[in-house]
Amino acid sequence: MVRLDASDLATRLGREAEAVCRHYLDAGRRQGNYWQVGDVRNTPGRSMFVRLKETAKGPAGKWTDAQSGEHGDLLDVIRESCGLTDFADVVKEARTFLSLPRPEPAPATKKRASTPAPSGSAEAAKRLFAMSQPISGTLVETYLRHRGITALHGTGNLRFHPRCYYRPDDHGPTETWPAMIAAVTDLRGAITGAHRTWLAPDGSGKAPVDTQRKAMGNLLGAAVRFGIAGEVMAAGEGIETILSARQAIPHMAMAAALSAAHLAAILFPGDLRRLYVVRDNDPAGNGARDSLVERANAAGIEAIVLSPVLEDFNEDLRRLGLAALRANLRVQLAPQDVARFWLEAA
DSSP states (O other): OHHHHHHHHHHHHHTTHHHHHHHHOTTSEEETTEEEESOTTOOSSSSEEEEOSOBTTBOTTOEEETTTOOEEOHHHHHHHHHTOOSHHHHHHHHHHHHHSOOOOOOOSSHHHHHSOOOTTSHHHHHHHHHHSEEOTTSHHHHHHHHTTOOOOTTOTTEEEEEEEEEOSSTTSOOEEEEEEEEEEEOTTSOEEEEEEEEBOTTSSSBOSSSOOEEEEEOOTTOBEEESOOSSEEEEESOHHHHHHHHHHSTTSOEEEOSSHHHHHTOOOOTTOOEEEEEOOSSHHHHHHHHHHHHHHHHTTOEEEEEOOSSSSHHHHHHHHOHHHHHHHHHTTSOHHHIIIIIHHHO
C-alpha cells in the first residue's frame, strides 16, 4: 500500500517537476528540458540533472548525478533537500507541496485573457497571484528574515510582486511598490482572495505608505494556509504571527485569517479535533479568541489558546529569541502534541 502511495506521489510530483525543482532545488536553474544543480541536497553546481518533461528516456522527475552516480525521483529530492529520514515525513512534505495553490491556466481565448477582472474581486486576486513569483531570493525573503522568520518551508502560497499597484485613496495617484502577495484559500485549496503587504525597496520593512496591508477577494471563512490540516491545527491573525509560531512548531499546520474578525469566522476542516488559537495581546485579539473558542466547542473541537509574552508572537521572536518562544509555546501545548510535534521539530 505504501509503495502504491509513493508511486502515485512521484507521478503527481513529476507533472509539476519544474515547480518542485524551483521549490526544493532553488540553488539550480533550468537548462532546456532539465533542471541543473550541484546535487540532490541543493548544493550549487552543475552535476545533477532532473528531467522536467517525459521523454523516450523516461518520465519527468527522474534525476541523475553525473559526479556521484546517484539517481532517483522527486521523492528522493524532497527527502534529501529537506534532510528527512522517515518516509512518512517525506510523504507528508510531498502532500503539503501538492496542496499549495498553483496559478490557474491562462484563459483559452485572447478575448477572455484581455478582459479585466473587477477590482478587488476573487478573479483579480487569482490573476495577481499568478503574476507574482516564488519568494526565494526576493525582497519577501529579505523582509521575513528581518522579522526573524527563517523557516520558510511550505510557504508556496506566499509570492513576490516587484511593482504592485498601491493607491492611497480612490482619487489619489497610483503608485507601485514591491509587495508580498499571499494566496487566501478555502478548505479545498482554491484561491478566493489575496493579501498584499507593500514593502520597502530594500526589504528591510514595510513600505512607507499609509495603508501597508490590504486584502482583496472573498475572505470570509478562508485563510492563508501553511501545511495540510488534519486533526490538529493552529489559527491566528497575521501572516508574520503565524510564521513566527511555525519557527517553534514547524510541522503543525497553521492558518492566518488576516484580521481578528476573520479569525473569529474561520471555517474548520472536517476532521479537525483540536484547534490552537494563536492570539494577539490586544482587545481585538481577545474578542476573536472568545468567539473562536465558543464556535470550536460548539462543533465538538477542543480549543486551546496560545498566548504570547509580549504583543504578539513575532515580537516575542524578535525581542526574546527563538529559544524563549519555543519554551513559552511548549508549556501551552497539550501533552500529546508536545510528544508529536516537539519530537518532529527537534
